[in-house]
Amino acid sequence: xxxxxxxxxxxxxxxxxxxxxxxxxxxxxxxxxxxxxxxxxxxxxxxxxxxxxxxxxxxxxxxxxxxxxxxxxxxxxxxxxxxxxxxxxxxxxxxxxxxxxxxxxxxxxxxxxxxxxxxxxxxxxxxxxxxxxxxxxxxxxxxxxxxxxxxxxxxxxxxxxxxxxxxxxxxxxxxxxxxxxxxxxxxxxxxxxxxxxxxxxxxxxxxxxxxxxxxxxxxxxxxxxxxxxxxxxxxxxxxxxxxxxxxxxxxxxxxxxxxxxxxxxxxxxxxxxxxxxxxxxxxxxxxxxxxxxxxxxxxxxxxxxxxxxxxxxxxxxxxxxxxxxxxxxxxxxxxxxxxxxxxxxxxxxxxxxxxxxxxxxxxxxxxxxxxxxxxxxxxxxxxxxxxxxxxxxxxxxxxxxxxxxxxxxxxxxxxxxxxxxxxxxxxxxxxxxxxxxxxxxxxxxxxxxxxxxxxxxxxxxxxxxxxxxxxxxxxxxxxxxxxxxxxxxxxxxxxxxxxxxxxxxxxxxxxxxxxxxxxxxxxxxxxxxxxxxxxxxxxxxxxxxxxxxxxxxxxxxxxxxxxxxxxxxxxxxxxxxxxxxxxxxxxxxxxxxxxxxxxxxxxxxxxxxxxxxxxxxxxxxxxxxxxxxxxxxxxxxxxxxxxxxxxxxxxxxxxxxxxxxxxxxxxxxxxxxxxxxxxxxxxxxxxxxxxxxxxxxxxxxxxxxxxxxxxxxxxxxxxxxxxxxxxxxxxxxxxxxxxxxxxxxxxxxxxxxxxxxxxxxxxxxxxxxxxxxxxxxxxxxxxxxxxxxxxxxxxxxxxxxxxxxxxxxxxxxxxxxxxxxxxxxxxxxxxxxxxxxxxxxxxxxxxxxxxxxxxxxxxxxxxxxxxxxxxxxxxxxxxxxxxxxxxxxxxxxxxxxxxxxxxxxxxxxxxxxxxxxxxxxxxx
RNA sequence: GGGCCCAUAGCUCAGUGGUAGAGUGCCUCCUUUGCAAGGAGGAUGCCCGGGGUUCGAAUCCCCGUGGGUCCA
Numbered sequence: 001x002x003x004x005x006x007x008x009x010x011x012x013x014x015x016x017x018x019x020x021x022x023x024x025x026x027x028x029x030x031x032x033x034x035x036x037x038x039x040x041x042x043x044x045x046x047x048x049x050x051x052x053x054x055x056x057x058x059x060x061x062x063x064x065x066x067x068x069x070x071x072x073x074x075x076x077x078x079x080x081x082x083x084x085x086x087x088x089x090x091x092x093x094x095x096x097x098x099x100x101x102x103x104x105x106x107x108x109x110x111x112x113x114x115x116x117x118x119x120x121x122x123x124x125x126x127x128x129x130x131x132x133x134x135x136x137x138x139x140x141x142x143x144x145x146x147x148x149x150x151x152x153x154x155x156x157x158x159x160x161x162x163x164x165x166x167x168x169x170x171x172x173x174x175x176x177x178x179x180x181x182x183x184x185x186x187x188x189x190x191x192x193x194x195x196x197x198x199x200x201x202x203x204x205x206x207x208x209x210x211x212x213x214x215x216x217x218x219x220x221x222x223x224x225x226x227x228x229x230x231x232x233x234x235x236x237x238x239x240x241x242x243x244x245x246x247x248x249x250x251x252x253x254x255x256x257x258x259x260x261x262x263x264x265x266x267x268x269x270x271x272x273x274x275x276x277x278x279x280x281x282x283x284x285x286x287x288x289x290x291x292x293x294x295x296x297x298x299x300x301x302x303x304x305x306x307x308x309x310x311x312x313x314x315x316x317x318x319x320x321x322x323x324x325x326x327x328x329x330x331x332x333x334x335x336x337x338x339x340x341x342x343x344x345x346x347x348x349x350x351x352x353x354x355x356x357x358x359x360x361x362x363x364x365x366x367x368x369x370x371x372x373x374x375x376x377x378x379x380x381x382x383x384x385x386x387x388x389x390x391x392x393x394x395x396x397x398x399x400x401x402x403x404x405x406x407x408x409x410x411x412x413x414x415x416x417x418x419x420x421x422x423x424x425x426x427x428x429x430x431x432x433x434x435x436x437x438x439x440x441x442x443x444x445x446x447x448x449x450x451x452x453x454x455x456x457x458x459x460x461x462x463x464x465x466x467x468x469x470x471x472x473x474x475x476x477x478x479x480x481x482x483x484x485x486x487x488x489x490x491x492x493x494x495x496x497x498x499x500x501x502x503x504x505x506x507x508x509x510x511x512x513x514x515x516x517x518x519x520x521x522x523x524x525x526x527x528x529x530x531x532x533x534x535x536x537x538x539x540x541x542x543x544x545x546x547x548x549x550x551x552x553x554x555x556x557x558x559x560x561x562x563x564x565x566x567x568x569x570x571x572x573x574x575x576x577x578x579x580x581x582x583x584x585x586x587x588x589x590x591x592x593x594x595x596x597x598x599x600x601x602x603x604x605x606x607x608x609x610x611x612x613x614x615x616x617x618x619x620x621x622x623x624x625x626x627x628x629x630x631x632x633x634x635x636x637x638x639x640x641x642x643x644x645x646x647x648x649x650x651x652x653x654x655x656x657x658x659x660x661x662x663x664x665x666x667x668x669x670x671x672x673x674x675x676x677x678x679x680x681x682x683x684x685x686x687x688x689x690x691x692x693x694x695x696x697x698x699x700x701x702x703x704x705x706x707x708x709x710x711x712x713x714x715x716x717x718x719x720x721x722x723x724x725x726x727x728x729x730x731x732x733x734x735x736x737x738x739x740x741x742x743x744x745x746x747x748x749x750x751x752x753x754x755x756x757x758x759x760x761x762x763x764x765x766x767x768x769x770x771x772x773x774x775x776x777x778x779x780x781x782x783x784x785x786x787x788x789x790x791x792x793x794x795x796x797x798x799x800x801x802x803x804x805x806x807x808x809x810x811x812x813x814x815x816x817x818x819x820x821x822x823x824x825x826x827x828x829x830x831x832x833x834x835x836x837x838x839x840x841x842x843x844x845x846x847x848x849x850x851x852x853x854x855x856x857x858x859x860x861x862x863x864x865x866x867x868x869x870x871x872x873x874x875x876x877x878x879x880x881x882x883x884x885x886x887x888x889x890x891x892x893x894x895x896x897x898x899x900x901x902x903x904x905x906x907x908x909x910x911x912x913x914x915x916x917x918x919x920x921x922x923x924x
Numbered sequence: 925g926g927g928c929c930c931a932u933a934g935c936u937c938a939g940u941g942g943u944a945g946a947g948u949g950c951c952u953c954c955u956u957u958g959c960a961a962g963g964a965g966g967a968u969g970c971c972c973g974g975g976g977u978u979c980g981a982a983u984c985c986c987c988g989u990g991g992g993u994c995c996a
Binding site: 096492561861886898 | 925927928929930936937938941942943969970972978979980989990991992993995996
């Protein structure tokens with residue numbers, strides 16, 4: 001394993017009198033101005049050294065510290081960049097949440113494909129790390145939500161020339177450490193106390209040397225120097241066991257925790273009291289937590305030691321708590337009773353802030369993706385508030401944070417939280433009823449509740465095991481929840497199949513051809529064009545024709561490919577499909593037009609026009625939906641077609657019929673206003689800074705220049721073809737909505753001719769129904785209702801009549817064959833009716849104290865046998881015997897049985913045998 | 925994206941191949957009456973939709989629809 005020791009030999013360290021030492025406690029290497037220093041300074045090697053004794057000259061609020069940092073780097077030649085959303089999946093598809101500022105620039109900027117918005121730059125990026133969820137509140141320093149203040153510089157090796165989106169070196173390691181020192185100095189920190197720990201960094205396919213910056217027991221910054229990428233043939237083997245090679249680009253990636261810096265400046269017992277003091281006060285008061293001075297002092301002393309309460313490092317929380325109690329000379333139980341409510345309060349505030357970021361940035365609760373993570377956080381927060389007795393509504397707590405963070409969609413955020421809390425309440429209600437039933441069942445039996453039932457409750461119904469324990473105890477049932485409960489749940493999911501996406505694109509000789517000139521953007525209404533065949537690739541099932549230029553739109557952005565023809569003087573070939581591979585348009589044809597030929601292309605414009613109408617309509621429907629339902633509406637997928645299209649949007653509730661009507665009306669207003677649809681190619685950084693991330697409704701386009709399509713004030717990055725004016729669409733008709741996932745609604749609609757056709761189809765159905773009912777179309781609902789009611793009444797009437805008929809039959813007469821069996825009269829009879837008639841007849845006979853054997857032989861044979869109480873005949877056995885004679889089977893309880901078989905011809909013989917069979921049973 | 929669970933009376937649910945049930949609510953009557961309640965009787969239902977297996981399906985199988993939940 002290569003170590004990167006040489007990487008840390010910075011000129012800056014030598015020029016400023018630093019010494020490299022090895023921590024006597026944990027063995028890491030670190031640099032410090034203090035040559036006597038023995039430990040690295042980070043917990044657990046040392047404890048917090050600033051509680052009650054701030055490490056900076058002045059006390060800063062969160063907002064002040066953010067501003068101080070950003071303006072410091074602005075003054076040092078960095079451009080300030082607006083933060084990105086916490087939902088990282090808005091611009092990349094490999095992660096869900098933003099976990100570091102560098103996420104903003106992966107993968108396109110770090111790989112050098114696109115330029116950074118500024119170079120160098122500074123930013124304070126909101127981040128969410130779900131993996132810290134168990135530490136939140138306990139260590140005094142962990143938060144799920146935090147802002148990573150950072151400065152970044154993107155460098156490319158001189159010899160790489162201009163093949164990347166940025167050139168040359170801005171600055172590298174020494175300058176980065178110098179900035180850090182200078183920032184500390186400007187805050188009035190004692191530079192002698194700072195340690196720079198060597199801690200190589202590996203992550204996300206990249207790696208490089210990195211430095212952890214420790215001051216007074218707290219890690220305040222990480223300076224990462226990204227310069228390697230994962231490479232199976234690479235010469236460097238790093239700590240994750242993979243090999244890496246050097247990249248042409250090398251990037252300064254720093255991270256300064258805004259919350260830690262604020263905390264350091266205030267010296268409060270925990271970070272939480274430093275960053276949202278008013279929330280903590282409010283929650284404490286609401287939960288009725290009021291500490292005496294002694295208790296306050298104890299809490300403060302415990303806080304300096306709380307660094308050891310890290311679930312990732314501590315053996316278990318109880319032991320860690322015990323150690324701290326011992327150190328303070330108090331009982332563990334006393335410390336726990338004092339600390340736990342506080343820790344819960346801290347966690348609640350952090351959960352609220354996390355949710356404010358998530359919902360504020362447009363995440364919608366769901367059973368998938370970021371929406372699921374948000375749901376988990378919200379439910380956990382609800383449980384925490386219940387535990388500690390906070391009765392303020394969650395939407396208010398989240399709103400307090402959303403206000404602080406300056407979100408403008410606070411009404412929507414509150415609405416989402418309320419809806420989601422209500423959903424959780426329903427789940428809990430449903431769950432507790434189920435657990436109640438289960439517990440009663442097992443309490444009655446005196447058995448413990450089996451574990452797999454508890455696992456099922458959790459896995460299928462979202463019921464936490466401690467809820468089962470609680471209810472079981474109340475009900476008097478036993479249940480045991482093992483420590484590895486959650487891993488047993490995980491086992492149930494076993495065999496998680498990661499389907500491998502082996503998508504071997506054939507780039508081969510296509511790569512050498514020039515990019516195809518796309519004519520369809522210039523004039524999307526034009527059908528014909530002329531071109532030269534640059535190459536023809538035989539694909540076995542057809543040919544891929546490469547032209548120098550084309551009017552054919554290749555499939556992309558949810559818009560299907562054009563079809564049409566290519567004609568030479570000799571032949572005409574059909575274009576069946578069109579795909580694009582790295583800038584080259586491949587026309588799939590049935591015949592070979594001939595390489596080097598001059599062709600006239602003709603696009604099927606009927607199809608194209610329908611697709612264009614649907615594509616523009618998709619933008620309009622999206623915009624209308626956002627107008628009607630709120631700014632959180634975001635495209636979650638789309639597919640255009642010639643007859644209809646669909647748009648999936650993220651929304652936290654079902655879309656009502658009334659809302660659909662409003663969406664339809666708003667959409668058609670845009671059509672009626674006949675607004676011009678315009679497009680422009682602009683630099684992605686300009687597009688992003690002007691329009692934000694809502695641009696990327698349909699995915700993230702590659703490249704520096706991106707195409708924007710404007711429809712009124714709706715702007716989207718889009719490569720598709722559109723109508724010239726919204727009026728060209730003619731009409732937009734919403735067809736259906738369905739819920740494709742929790743939190744995702746699919747809107748299906750038709751545009752233009754297709755909308756007229758769809759409306760006609762609906763009308764046809766209505767007219768047909770009206771015709772059948774012989775009423776006006778407008779009377780159909782009323783008439784259908786009347787018919788349905790009448791139909792139900794008749795059903796009841798028929799039942800009554802059958803009953804009467806059965807009584808009449810039972811009273812005698814007809815072709816009944818009556819035999820005496822022992823002391824009882826038996827009636828054997830063929831009634832060609834349905835099973836209900838046979839049953840009611842048999843029941844009526846039994847009520848008269850007679851044995852009833854009735855059979856029906858319409859399409860198949862059915863028997864019903866009824867036996868009065870006290871008569872020693874087994875109905876089941878008799879039916880089974882009779883049914884056997886008609887080639888079927890049957891059975892039932894001893895007093896009433898049914899059966900039958902397919903052989904209708906054998907029915908009468910079977911009935912004739914009944915007296916004999918009855919005698920046999922009596923004799924037996 | 926994947927796994928699992930659920931759908932029966934207005935509501936909450938039982939019913940694992942053989943005559944659709946309970947509690948609650950509803951209606952009528954009685955008792956009592958300040959309210960609450962008590963007694964007797966009654967009506968509850970395309971057992972989510974569509975196919976299949978079977979003599980027979982609420983029940984088993986398949987496909988939908990709607991809802992829930994866990995995981996990535």
